[in-house]
Amino acid sequence: MDFSIIRIARTVLHVKDLELSRKFYVDGLGMIETERDENHVYLRGLEEHCHHSLALKKSEKSVVEALSYKVMKEEDLNFLEKLFLAQGLKTKWIPKGEQHAIGRTLRVHDISGIPLEFFAEMPIVERMLQKYEHYRGAKIQRIDHVNCAVPNVQKAYDFYVNSLGFSCSEYTETEEGDLWAAWLFRKPTVHDQAFMSGPGPKLHHFAYTLSDRLSVLDCCDVLASMGYADCIERGPGRHGLSNAFFLYLRDPDGHRIELYTGDYLTCDPDMKPKRWDLNDPLRQTFWGHQAPDKWFNETSTFIDIETGEEINSEEPKLEQRKPKILV
Amino acid sequence: MDFSIIRIARTVLHVKDLELSRKFYVDGLGMIETERDENHVYLRGLEEHCHHSLALKKSEKSVVEALSYKVMKEEDLNFLEKLFLAQGLKTKWIPKGEQHAIGRTLRVHDISGIPLEFFAEMPIVERMLQKYEHYRGAKIQRIDHVNCAVPNVQKAYDFYVNSLGFSCSEYTETEEGDLWAAWLFRKPTVHDQAFMSGPGPKLHHFAYTLSDRLSVLDCCDVLASMGYADCIERGPGRHGLSNAFFLYLRDPDGHRIELYTGDYLTCDPDMKPKRWDLNDPLRQTFWGHQAPDKWFNETSTFIDIETGEEINSEEPKLEQRKPKILV
Amino acid sequence: MDFSIIRIARTVLHVKDLELSRKFYVDGLGMIETERDENHVYLRGLEEHCHHSLALKKSEKSVVEALSYKVMKEEDLNFLEKLFLAQGLKTKWIPKGEQHAIGRTLRVHDISGIPLEFFAEMPIVERMLQKYEHYRGAKIQRIDHVNCAVPNVQKAYDFYVNSLGFSCSEYTETEEGDLWAAWLFRKPTVHDQAFMSGPGPKLHHFAYTLSDRLSVLDCCDVLASMGYADCIERGPGRHGLSNAFFLYLRDPDGHRIELYTGDYLTCDPDMKPKRWDLNDPLRQTFWGHQAPDKWFNETSTFIDIETGEEINSEEPKLEQRKPKILV
Amino acid sequence: MDFSIIRIARTVLHVKDLELSRKFYVDGLGMIETERDENHVYLRGLEEHCHHSLALKKSEKSVVEALSYKVMKEEDLNFLEKLFLAQGLKTKWIPKGEQHAIGRTLRVHDISGIPLEFFAEMPIVERMLQKYEHYRGAKIQRIDHVNCAVPNVQKAYDFYVNSLGFSCSEYTETEEGDLWAAWLFRKPTVHDQAFMSGPGPKLHHFAYTLSDRLSVLDCCDVLASMGYADCIERGPGRHGLSNAFFLYLRDPDGHRIELYTGDYLTCDPDMKPKRWDLNDPLRQTFWGHQAPDKWFNETSTFIDIETGEEINSEEPKLEQRKPKILV
Incomplete structure (x- = not known):
């Protein structure tokens, strides 16, 4: 392949009450708040040296904007664009600067309609692994x-x-x-x-x-x-x-x-x-x-990468039953 | 009071398959087998220096023979006998030697009909607390x-x-x-x-x-x-x-x-x-x-201390409901 | 015996810098600060329902004022006074009200000269055992x-x-x-x-x-x-x-x-x-x-219960050597 | 690069008493014994699905025969041979079948003289991760x-x-x-x-x-x-x-x-x-x-990959001192 996806790297969630969410994730779960503004809270885990792995956006609806994958290098994004376009899937560039604390991103819908995002660059911050007095x-x-x-x-x-x-x-x-x-x-x-x-x-x-x-x-x-x-x-x-x-x-x-x-x-x-x-x-x-x-x-x-509207749900191909083991 | 009860000290359970029970309590839960014979298994915890705190008896029925309390000294048993007799409750002595690995015991039914047992003496065995290679x-x-x-x-x-x-x-x-x-x-x-x-x-x-x-x-x-x-x-x-x-x-x-x-x-x-x-x-x-x-x-x-027959159950005085907190 | 000592219940320590000590015990060790004033900090553990088990007093010297034992009831203190007096040991009453957050206490020197304190009464406060968000x-x-x-x-x-x-x-x-x-x-x-x-x-x-x-x-x-x-x-x-x-x-x-x-x-x-x-x-x-x-x-x-002066140390009776197991 | 090293994969140690070593690693540390013969014990961790990560060989001397790295595929070994030869470093092939439970290996001395071993193939065995009754x-x-x-x-x-x-x-x-x-x-x-x-x-x-x-x-x-x-x-x-x-x-x-x-x-x-x-x-x-x-x-x-003789030690280039942090 001409590109290399490294790992799942962040989720972008819409939440109705930023303060309530911050309390849950920071005070309750022990995440580190890297930064916040009136409409966003950016959170990371104690081990993470990247700016955030969870972006919370104030919104009217509790939806999911994107699941983000980190790629090896900037050019990988171009190869990925071609790949999605070749399969007739929607793509959209968000230039660096338009989203806070992340480089240029490629937004797409995958084969199932999931809004994915790919990026190579995110600001480096302090790894808090040894700041044990902040463990919560x-x-x-x-x-x-x-x-x-x-x-x-x-x-x-x-x-x-x-x-x-x-x-x-x-x-x-x-x-x-x-x-x-x-x-x-x-x-x-x-x-x-x-x-x-x-x-x-x-x-x-x-x-x-x-x-x-x-x-x-x-x-x-x-x-x-x-x-x-x-x-x-x-x-x-x-x-x-x-x-x-x-x-x-x-x-x-x-x-x-x-x-x-x-x-x-x-x-x-x-x-x-x-x-x-x-x-x-x-x-x-x-x-x-x-x-x-x-x-x-x-x-x-999920919401659409272009319209921001909620994505309709399709019934599963296999007959629905209650699987007991799904993780 | 003229006597002093120290603590709950053992349960005597009837079980249908000694080997199956032994496997559950010893291999699964990590209890120490102090002793066994054809019809009994005697188990204790890692910290316990007394012979056993769980006596399993081979039986046709899965019932409970007694809940045993340890008392401070031998004479306490006599005071306890008087107390139960004075309240019109059934009592029964089991002389030392009749039960394995325990001194003289006083069996009674308490005010609710529960078969209790009191004793002052049980053989001392090794405390296994620091035998970490046997922890299971x-x-x-x-x-x-x-x-x-x-x-x-x-x-x-x-x-x-x-x-x-x-x-x-x-x-x-x-x-x-x-x-x-x-x-x-x-x-x-x-x-x-x-x-x-x-x-x-x-x-x-x-x-x-x-x-x-x-x-x-x-x-x-x-x-x-x-x-x-x-x-x-x-x-x-x-x-x-x-x-x-x-x-x-x-x-x-x-x-x-x-x-x-x-x-x-x-x-x-x-x-x-x-x-x-x-x-x-x-x-x-x-x-x-x-x-x-x-x-x-x-x-x-439970079974009766004299007849060994199952004790009938009485409906509760308070209206039954599902309490959610009972420990 | 005519009295019953329940348990070790507090230490009274002299410290040079209250703020430094508070940081060590509260932020570092996770003790709960029940109360403080200009010259004292009163601390307790998460499980403790009594006002404090560690009293820190601002002082010029880092010494130990007393080791305190809780007794079963108020009258036990009188029996204890007699016992110490009968053995020719120094005793001293501190009336209720003279020390903050503790009842009447009997101060004594034990047989080795250790300043002990006995008391029956201390204010009850909240047990913090289930306030997990305060665990540190x-x-x-x-x-x-x-x-x-x-x-x-x-x-x-x-x-x-x-x-x-x-x-x-x-x-x-x-x-x-x-x-x-x-x-x-x-x-x-x-x-x-x-x-x-x-x-x-x-x-x-x-x-x-x-x-x-x-x-x-x-x-x-x-x-x-x-x-x-x-x-x-x-x-x-x-x-x-x-x-x-x-x-x-x-x-x-x-x-x-x-x-x-x-x-x-x-x-x-x-x-x-x-x-x-x-x-x-x-x-x-x-x-x-x-x-x-x-x-x-x-x-x-330790310091003397009357003079407040440091107690001289006496050489041990047994030849000194480095024991390796003392806990 | 034309090859890909995946990870450190095993050590080959010479030990004087196989039984003593087995007891230490299996009973004490909880390793799983995959296999043994008169002169070898093969051990793995609970998570490992490869045959072994520790090979113990009975020997007169307590030395280290090799540190083994797993590579992505068989051909990688050939590229690695060229690389070591090009740098004038000793290499040696051990054909599949000559060592138990491992494919063809390339043995070399690295730039510091360390005996390394590279291999692509090792038998797959059961991952014991969920065999909790064998945890020790x-x-x-x-x-x-x-x-x-x-x-x-x-x-x-x-x-x-x-x-x-x-x-x-x-x-x-x-x-x-x-x-x-x-x-x-x-x-x-x-x-x-x-x-x-x-x-x-x-x-x-x-x-x-x-x-x-x-x-x-x-x-x-x-x-x-x-x-x-x-x-x-x-x-x-x-x-x-x-x-x-x-x-x-x-x-x-x-x-x-x-x-x-x-x-x-x-x-x-x-x-x-x-x-x-x-x-x-x-x-x-x-x-x-x-x-x-x-x-x-x-x-x-370490021992030499060809002669089996102990490798001489060379004094460090930097002045020796006691570093306090080395992990």
């Missing part, structure tokens, strides 16, 4: 992955693997051999991007890596003592798939964030993707807990 | 408490506090001021004995102290990898009441065991019992999780 | 014990066990059978009061219980990131004796504080004190680390 | 890095960065701007290979990643209770450099192994290497502990 709540370390519901997982898989150069670490199939869900990566962890079958395109959740399991428990305690027990949606628990210890939270706008720790390194080229069957008893989370219905049914809506 | 699973430390459902909590409370010398650390009341549940102690922790309103007398659960929260999570992982994920009934989570981090498991016979860590010292005489209202939003577990129905509805049956 | 640093839970160097451990032991009603959990003897160190308790943990052979009477350290080992590590990280790495004197490590996981710190005045977690319950009357030999290979800390010389040689000086 | 001791996850003492760090740095394609994450300089130590990586962690100035070439240590800090503490407890407290050389502590929480152990042959957890992701191309000055107060370990002298002075000897 979940002590969030760095962005790990995003997970989207799409109507056709096989189509999304093919596009990400064949056109964008992702690899697959684990996947779920139906008994008939249809691809139900897939975990795809660029950086050598279990995933940067997961897809699962469902009405979409929708953002199911975005996820941050923590340094250990106790940080997950500490976060529950802190959120509960702040009066945010309602935010705790699922977990803590252990994923069968990926092996990660997890917790799912809903932020004040209902966006779902996963706290995630304990997956494995995937840099070996001889690693075979791990197959899970929808009927496998191990489909369930490792400890056998059931996820609540809303974890399956509620997702965040 | 939940790394169970020591017995902490028992929790019983009884039809009249106020009556049980009065008997334990006024006649037996227990103190109350925390309690739950209905809006009408009726006592719904109570946490009572002799050793200075939150409880040795809890009561909650329900059809009874029944054993709701017995509980062991762990040294930290990660031991609870490790136990979930170990049980799941041993194929025992079904045993995990509720949690891990944080109790509002007592503040303990908890996990409820069901052993192979359905007896419920709680893994428990993180309550507080209660030795100060000026400590006032903490009141919880059934309508208090904090009644729920601290993180807001709901307990599953079976946690409320399923309990273990 | 070591997340200190509650006062655990004090450890004093005295020239004659056997004499101190006899006084505390025979006259004051303490029990012994563990002790160290020389090859000749002389008592080198002893761990004595009233509340059922390994100790409230430890003595070890050395020039004295001196305060070697006072100690707080933490809820787990990670809180110890977190404290090291937080102190180091605050620029206080110099405060870390010994550890983290595991004690052979008591089994506790520990860290020794020196506060800005050089007073030594131990963070301590993981000992065991000592309420059983049939528990035999555990003997350690000075030549036992297990005398060393459990992981085999050597304590630095200053940990043995540097201690805090 | 340190619960070792995967190989992380090797650290070598070399007489000329700048020369080693230039060779690894310019010829082999490594990147630098952190480095230490003298006041005069001479390179004292460097942390170099291929997989996106802080390092696969570190160099520090000293008599060499010597292996200072090899290191494994653990999943959390408590696994380090658990390992100390387990080793001590197995009678191996002597193996604990330095730590546990926190590195300033890399931020990792660490413990250094000496195996029964004196080979040094580091347990390591908590560094950071290094995949971003805009990450600048972090410079440390030898006079920087932060050179010391983050908590201010001093490393013992033997940590600086004792290292393992």
Whole structure:
């Protein structure tokens, strides 16, 4: 390939009340506020040396503007534009200077309609890893992955693997051999991007890596003592798939964030993707807990890169059922 | 008082398959097997220097034979006999030598019909606290408490506090001021004995102290990898009441065991019992999780100290409802 | 006995710079500041419902004013006065109102000259155990014990066990059978009061219980990131004796504080004190680390309950050597 | 470059007593024994799906035979041969089948004389990550890095960065701007290979990643209770450099192994290497502990890829002094 995508690098979320969101992510989850203005808050994890991995924009609606991938170098953006145009997909340039604290970006809709953004440049700031006196709540370390519901997982898989150069670490199939869900990566962890079958395109959740399991428990305690027990949606628990210890939270706008720790390194080229069957008893989370219905049914809506309007949802190609293992 | 009860000291459970139970408690939970014979397994926690705190007896039925309290000295047993006889309650002596690895015991039925046992003497064995190479699973430390459902909590409370010398650390009341549940102690922790309103007398659960929260999570992982994920009934989570981090498991016979860590010292005489209202939003577990129905509805049956027959259950005095906070 | 000592309950330390001390104990160690005035700071642990367990007084000298024990009831103080007077030891009453946030106290010098204080009454404040958003640093839970160097451990032991009603959990003897160190308790943990052979009477350290080992590590990280790495004197490590996981710190005045977690319950009357030999290979800390010389040689000086002058140190009765296991 | 090195993948150590080594690594540290024969033991971490990352060979001498790097594909080995030959460095092929459980390997001496090995193929075995019932001791996850003492760090740095394609994450300089130590990586962690100035070439240590800090503490407890407290050389502590929480152990042959957890992701191309000055107060370990002298002075000897004889040590180019921060 003529370009190299490094990793998932940020999400751009619309939120209704900036102050409420800041309190949740900074006081509750322990993110670092790099900068803010009247309409934006820019947040990063303790390990992150880039300006932000979460951009919150004040808005009327709780929607998702973009999922952003960092590429190796500026020219990669041009190659990516060609690739998306060649497949008849919408693209749009945002010149450097137009968005705060990020270089030139290429916005596109991927094969499922998800608004992606690619960039090579973001200001470098201090890594706060050793500023332990600022550790709070979940002590969030760095962005790990995003997970989207799409109507056709096989189509999304093919596009990400064949056109964008992702690899697959684990996947779920139906008994008939249809691809139900897939975990795809660029950086050598279990995933940067997961897809699962469902009405979409929708953002199911975005996820941050923590340094250990106790940080997950500490976060529950802190959120509960702040009066945010309602935010705790699922977990803590252990994923069968990926092996990660997890917790799912809903932020004040209902966006779902996963706290995630304990997956494995995937840099070996001889690693075979791990197959899970929808009927496998191990489909369930490792400890056998059931996820609540809303974890399956509620997702965040994307907006169009040009019009800013909400993207309509399409019914999934595979018959809908409640999969029990999706991460 | 003329006697001094020290602490809850053992439970005597009937189980159908000794080997299966041993595997659950030793390999899964990390208890130490002190001794076994064809019909018994004697288990203790890593910290315990007494012969056992859990006696498993091979039986046709999964019932509870006795909850045992250790007293300060041999003569205390005689005073206790008088006390129970004076209140018209059944008593029975089991001479030293008749039960393995325990001195003379006084068996009684308490005011709610629960089969209690009192003893002063048990063989001393090695404390395994520093035998770290034998740590497994939940790394169970020591017995902490028992929790019983009884039809009249106020009556049980009065008997334990006024006649037996227990103190109350925390309690739950209905809006009408009726006592719904109570946490009572002799050793200075939150409880040795809890009561909650329900059809009874029944054993709701017995509980062991762990040294930290990660031991609870490790136990979930170990049980799941041993194929025992079904045993995990509720949690891990944080109790509002007592503040303990908890996990409820069901052993192979359905007896419920709680893994428990993180309550507080209660030795100060000026400590006032903490009141919880059934309508208090904090009644729920601290993180807001709901307990599953079976946690409320399923309990273990006691047997009569003389006949060995199952004790009938009586409907609770207070109207039954699903309390959300009971520990 | 006609009185009942409950537990070690506070230390009264003189410090040169209140603000510096407050920063160390509150920001670094996570203690809760209950109250302060121009010349005092009153601190407590997250679990403590009493007004304070550490009173810091602004002073010219970094000395120790008193080690305070809580007794069961007000009249116990009168019995204690008689006991000390009968043994020819100095006593002094401080009427209620003269010291802030504590009732009437009896000040005495014990058999080794240590300034002790007894009291029955202290204002009740909120237990902060579930205010997780205020957890910081070591997340200190509650006062655990004090450890004093005295020239004659056997004499101190006899006084505390025979006259004051303490029990012994563990002790160290020389090859000749002389008592080198002893761990004595009233509340059922390994100790409230430890003595070890050395020039004295001196305060070697006072100690707080933490809820787990990670809180110890977190404290090291937080102190180091605050620029206080110099405060870390010994550890983290595991004690052979008591089994506790520990860290020794020196506060800005050089007073030594131990963070301590993981000992065991000592309420059983049939528990035999555990003997350690000075030549036992297990005398060393459990992981085999050597304590630095200053940990043995540097201690805090007590002041006289009447004159306020520094108490002279007496050479130990047993030949001085570097014991490797003293906790 | 025409080849791609993926990561450090194994060490081949000579040990005098296979059984003793197996006990240390398997029972003490929790490694998985994949296979053994009379003269070899093959070990891997819980996360590793390759046959082994540690090969122990029975031998008369406690030396190091090779440090092995995995490459992307078989042909890479040929390119690497050319590269080493072009620089006048010794190379040697070991055909597939000659060594157990590994494909064709290229053995070379690097620019400092270190015996390296490159390979593309190793049998795939089961990842044990979710076999929690087999977790023991340190619960070792995967190989992380090797650290070598070399007489000329700048020369080693230039060779690894310019010829082999490594990147630098952190480095230490003298006041005069001479390179004292460097942390170099291929997989996106802080390092696969570190160099520090000293008599060499010597292996200072090899290191494994653990999943959390408590696994380090658990390992100390387990080793001590197995009678191996002597193996604990330095730590546990926190590195300033890399931020990792660490413990250094000496195996029964004196080979040094580091347990390591908590560094950071290094995949971003805009990450600048972090410079440390030898006079920087932060050179010391983050908590201010001093490393013992033997940590600086004792290292393992390499053997020649052809003769099998011990490689002579050369004095360092920079004046020797005790650096306090080297990881």
